[in-house]
Amino acid sequence: MYEKDGEKYFVVDSHLHFWDASPENQANIHGKQFIDCFYGYHTALSPEEYLWSEEKFQKYSEEDMMHDLFEIGYVDVGIFQPTYLEDFYVNGFNTTKQNAVLKEKYPDKFVLPGRFDPRDGEPGLEAFEELVEKYDLKGVKLYTAEWNGQSKGYSLKDEWAKRYLEKCQELGVKNIHVHKGPTITPLNRDAFDVADVDEAASEFPDLNFIVEHVGLPRLEDFCWIAVQEANVYGGLAVAMPFIYSRPRYFAKIIGELLYWLDEDRLLFASDYAIWQPKWLVEMFVDFQIPEDMQGEYGTLTPDMKRKILGLNAAKLYGIEVPSEIPQPDVVAATGSDTYPEAPLR
Amino acid sequence: MKPTEAAVLGALSGVRDPELDEPITDLKFVADLRVAEDAVDVRLRLPTPFCAPNFAYLMVADAREAVLSVPGVQRARVTLDDHHASNEINAGMTDERGFEGTFAGETEGESLDELRTIFRRKAFISRQEKLCRTLLAAGYSAAELAETRLGEVPDSEAKEKYLSRREELGLDASAKAPLVVDPDGNRIPEDAVVQHLRFARITRVSIEGNAGMCRGLLATRYGIPDPEEVAP
Numbered sequence: 202m203y204e205k206d207g208e209k210y211f212v213v214d215s216h217l218h219f220w221d222a223s224p225e226n227q228a229n230i231h232g233k234q235f236i237d238c239f240y241g242y243h244t245a246l247s248p249e250e251y252l253w254s255e256e257k258f259q260k261y262s263e264e265d266m267m268h269d270l271f272e273i274g275y276v277d278v279g280i281f282q283p284t285y286l287e288d289f290y291v292n293g294f295n296t297t298k299q300n301a302v303l304k305e306k307y308p309d310k311f312v313l314p315g316r317f318d319p320r321d322g323e324p325g326l327e328a329f330e331e332l333v334e335k336y337d338l339k340g341v342k343l344y345t346a347e348w349n350g351q352s353k354g355y356s357l358k359d360e361w362a363k364r365y366l367e368k369c370q371e372l373g374v375k376n377i378h379v380h381k382g383p384t385i386t387p388l389n390r391d392a393f394d395v396a397d398v399d400e401a402a403s404e405f406p407d408l409n410f411i412v413e414h415v416g417l418p419r420l421e422d423f424c425w426i427a428v429q430e431a432n433v434y435g436g437l438a439v440a441m442p443f444i445y446s447r448p449r450y451f452a453k454i455i456g457e458l459l460y461w462l463d464e465d466r467l468l469f470a471s472d473y474a475i476w477q478p479k480w481l482v483e484m485f486v487d488f489q490i491p492e493d494m495q496g497e498y499g500t501l502t503p504d505m506k507r508k509i510l511g512l513n514a515a516k517l518y519g520i521e522v523p524s525e526i527p528q529p530d531v532v533a534a535t536g537s538d539t540y541p542e543a544p545l546r
Numbered sequence: 547m548k549p550t551e552a553a554v555l556g557a558l559s560g561v562r563d564p565e566l567d568e569p570i571t572d573l574k575f576v577a578d579l580r581v582a583e584d585a586v587d588v589r590l591r592l593p594t595p596f597c598a599p600n601f602a603y604l605m606v607a608d609a610r611e612a613v614l615s616v617p618g619v620q621r622a623r624v625t626l627d628d629h630h631a632s633n634e635i636n637a638g639m640t641d642e643r644g645f646e647g648t649f650a651g652e653t654e655g656e657s658l659d660e661l662r663t664i665f666r667r668k669a670f671i672s673r674q675e676k677l678c679r680t681l682l683a684a685g686y687s688a689a690e691l692a693e694t695r696l697g698e699v700p701d702s703e704a705k706e707k708y709l710s711r712r713e714e715l716g717l718d719a720s721a722k723a724p725l726v727v728d729p730d731g732n733r734i735p736e737d738a739v740v741q742h743l744r745f746a747r748i749t750r751v752s753i754e755g756n757a758g759m760c761r762g763l764l765a766t767r768y769g770i771p772d773p774e775e776v777a778p
Contacts, residue, residue, distance in 0.1 A: 234595035234630050241594055245759075245766040353652060383598040384630075387654035389645060391661055392598055418565070418759070420752040421668075421745070447758055453751045461748070 202523075203275040203510075205486050208503045211526045213514035214270065214279045214478050216378075216413060216438040216470035219303060220295040223260040231348075232289040243475050246442035251477050261474055263303065271310060274471075274478035277511065278520050280312045280340070282378060288348040301336055312518050314340035314378060317368075319361035320349045326368060333372045339518055341374055342413075346382025346392055354385030357397035366405050376517050377401075378436065380413040393419045395426055402430040409517055411468060414439040415458060424461035434517070435462060437509070438470035444484045452490045456498025464505040465531050468514045482510065504529040549618040551581050557612040558588070564662055565601050566757040567669040567711075570609065573757070574764060577627055584620035586613045591627045593763035599631040603645050604658055606635055666714050667729035672753050673708040675746035678726065680704055688743070692736040697721025 203210045222236035240258050253261075270276040281304060286294040293299070297315045304313045315338040317329045332338065346354040355362060357379070369377065385392035395416045402410045415435040416423025427433045435458060443451040458467055469485070471478040486506060490498045507527065515522050522528065558579075559571040570576060570590065577591040588609055592602060606624050613622040625636045631649075638648025646653050678691055680702065686694070696719065699705055712719045717731040724733045726742065734742045765772035 231630055238594040238596045241763050241766050245762040245772075351651070383596050386652045388600055388649050389653040389656065389658050389661055390600075391664060392600075418752065418756040420755070421749045424748055425745070443755075446762065447755075450751075450755050450758060454755065457748045457751055460744075 202277055202526075203482050203486060205483075208486075208507075209526055210275075210482070210486060210507055211511035211515065211522050212275045212277050212478070212482055213469065213511040213518075213520060214274075214276045214471050214473065215411070215436055215468040215514045216282050217270065217279045217473040217478075218282060218284065218295050218475075219261075219263070219266055219300060220284070220474070221260050221292065221299075222258075222290065222294060226260075226290045226292055228289055228291050232286075235286065235289050235294075239475055242439070246446050247476055248445055248480055251480060253474070258474065266303075266473070267307070269477050269479065270473060274473075275482045276478050278312060278515070278518075279310060279473075280314065280470075280514065280518070282314060282342040283316045284342070284344055284347075284380075285316060285318075286344075286347060288350070297332060297336065297338075304336070312339070312520070314338060314342050314376065315374070316341050316343065317365045318347065318349060319355055319359055319365050320352055322361060326365065329365065329368060330372065333374055338372075338374055340376030340378060341369065342378040342380065344380045344382060345397075346384045348384070352386060353388065354382065354392060356385065357401040362397075362401070363404070366401060366408065370405060370407055375407070376409050376411060377405075378411045378413055381416070381419075391419075395419055395422050398433065399426040399430060402426070402433050406432055408432065409434060411436050411517070413470075415454070415467075420454065420457065424457060427462045427466065434466045434468060434513070436468045436470050438472035439475075441469070441471065441481045441485070442476045444481065444488055448488075449491060449494070451488075452494055452498060455501070456490060456494065459499070459501075459505070463532055464508050465513060467509045468517075469510045485510065547618040548583060549581055549586065549616050551579060553616050554579060554581060554586055554588075554613055554619070557616045558609055561605060561608045561612050563601065563757075563760075564604055564665040564669075565598075565753075566760060567665075567672065567753055568757055570605055573761065574768075574770060575605065576609075577768075584618055586616075586619050586622045588613060588622070588624045589627055590624060591764070591768065592629060593760045593767060595628055595630050597629065599629075599635070599649070600645070600658060600661055602626060602629060602631065603635055603638075603648065604662065606639055607645075610639065663715075666711065668749055668753065670708075670711040670715055670717075670729055671746045672750035673704070673711045674726065675743055675750045677702075677704040677708045678743055678746075688739045689736050691726055691743075692724075692734060692739045694725040695721065696723050696725055699725060 203212055227233050236259055240255055270279055281300040283297045283300055284294045285296050300313055304311045313336055315332050379398055381393045383392050398410050398412055409432050411434040412423050413436040417439055440454050471481050490500055559569045561570050563573055575590050578589040580587040606626050610622050610624040613619055626632050634648050645658050709719050726734045726739055762772050
C-alpha cells in the first residue's frame with residue numbers, strides 16, 4: 202500500500218522474478234549472455250542508488266526480495282512469473298516449482314502463475330494439467346522465444362499452442378501472460394511480432410491475454426491488437442523505468458496506451474529484480490504528462506494511477522482489495538476524432 | 547586507387563538499422579574500422595548479446611555490401627562482436643552462405659526481404675508523420691494535409707528523409723503526388739487523415755523509443771556517453 206497527498210494506492214506488482222543466474226547455474230555461454238542482457242537493462246535504466254553489483258544481480262536472496270518488495274517497495278501482492286530457460290540454466294532460471302517454495306511460505310503475498318511449452322506435445326499437456334492442479338494456477342507466463350533443443354521459439358498460432366490454450370480454458374487458467382523475445386523460428390520473421398496474440402485472443406475470448414512489456418519493441422502493433430480485442434491487456438514491465446531516465450518518452454508511451462487501450466487494461470509491473478518497485482511506485486504516483494504534451498495526451502488522475510498500480514490486476518486474479526481503497530468505475534474507451542486535439546508546439 | 551577511411555565510413559553511414567531507421571554510424575554500432583591497401587576490416591557491435599539475429603544479419607550483410615561499393619576496395623570483412631549468434635553470422639558471412647544458409651533449418655519461405663519490407667513500411671509511416679507534424683505546427687489543418695502535394699511542401703530535412711523512405715518502397719515521389727498516402731501508395735481521404743496520422747504517430751513513438759533504448763543499452767554496455775533525451 203502506498204499513500205501520498207491523501208490518496209491511497211493498492212499495489213499489485215504483476216511481473217516479478219526470483220532467479221538464479223549465478224555462474225554455477227549457467228549451462229552455457231547463453232546463460233551468461235541472457236543475464237548480461239538483463240543487467241544491461243538494469244544499469245541503463247535504474248537510478249544510481251538502486252544499482253546492484255553484477256554478482257548480486259545474478260543471485261539475490263529471499264531476504265533481499267522480501268525486503269525490496271514488501272518492506273520498502275509498497276507491494277501488496279506480487280505476481281510471481283516463471284521463466285524456465287532450461288536450455289540456458291542447469292536448474293532453470295526461475296521455475297514454477299522454485300517460485301512455489303516462496304508462495305507456500307508467504308501465501309498472501311504472491312500469486313503463482315505456471316507455464317507451458319507447446320513443443321512438449323502430449324506428455325507436456327499432462328504434466329501441465331498436474332502442475333495446474335498441484336498449485337491451483339490461475340495464470341501462465343509464456344516466453345515464446347524460449348529455446349527448446351533445436352527450436353528457437355514458437356508462435357501462439359502453432360497447433361499445439363492452441364491445444365494448450367484449450368486446456369487452459371478447460372482448467373480455468375484464465376490469465377495468459379505473453380512475453381515476446383528476440384528469437385522465434387522461422388528466424389526470417391519478426392520475433393517480436395505480436396500478431397499471434399491477436400489470433401489467439403479472438404479464438405479464446407474467455408481467456409485474458411496480458412502482453413508483457415506492452416509489446417515493446419512493437420508498441421504500435423500491440424496497441425493495434427488491443428483496440429481490436431477486448432481481452433488483451435498490457436503489462437507495463439520494462440516501460441515503467443523510462444519514467445526516470447526518459448520521462449518524456451514514458452509520457453508518450455502512457456499517453457498512447459491510454460488513448461488506444463484505456464486505463465482499465467494496463468498493469469503495473471517492476472520486473473523485479475531488474476528494477477525495484479519502490480522508486481517506480483513513488484515516481485509513478487508523482488508523475489504527470491509534461492504540460493507541453495497535455496494537448497496531445499491529456500493528464501493522469503489518481504484514479505487512473507490506482508487502477509494501473511493494482512486494481513486492474515486485482516480484478517484479473519480475484520485479489521481482495523481493502524475497502525479503504527477507492528474503486529473507480531470502468532471507463533468506456535473514448536477516442537478523439539480530431540488530430541491533434543490542440544495545436545502542436 | 548587506395549580507399550580512404552572516410553570513404554568507407556561514408557559508405558557505412560548509408561547502412562541503417564532496419565528496425566530503428568537510423569544509420570549504424572550514428573547509432574555507434576561500428577566498433578572498429580581498418581583499411582589496409584584494398585582490404586577493409588569492420589567490426590560491428592550491438593546493444594545486447596540478444597539483439598534479434600535477423601536484424602543483426604541484415605546489418606552485417608548491408609555493411610559488407612556498402613564497403614565493397616567503395617572504389618578501390620577489393621576485399622571486405624565485416625564481423626559481429628559479442629552476440630549470441632556471432633559465430634554463425636561471422637562464419638556465414640565468410641562463406642557467403644546467405645541468411646538461409648547461415649541459419650539452415652531455422653528459416654522458412656522467403657528470405658529476409660519480407661522482414662525488411664515490413665520495417666521499410668514502418669519507417670515510411672513514421673517519417674510521414676514526422677513531416678506532417680511540422681506542417682501542422684506551421685498551421686496546416688488535417689484537411690489541408692489531405693489536399694497537399696509533395697511539390698507544395700517546403701524543403702526540409704524531414705521532407706528529404708520522408709522522400710527517401712518513400713522512394714525505397716517504390717512509391718511515386720514526384721511533385722504532383724499526394725503527401726499523405728499509405729505504404730501501398732494509396733491516397734488517404736480527408737476524413738481518414740486524422741486516424742491515419744494517429745496510428746502513424748504511435749509507429750513513430752515506438753521506433754524513436756526503441757532507438758533511445760538501444761542507445762542507452764549500448765552506452766551502458768560499452769561505457770560510452772548516452773546522448774541526453776531530446777524533446778520531441
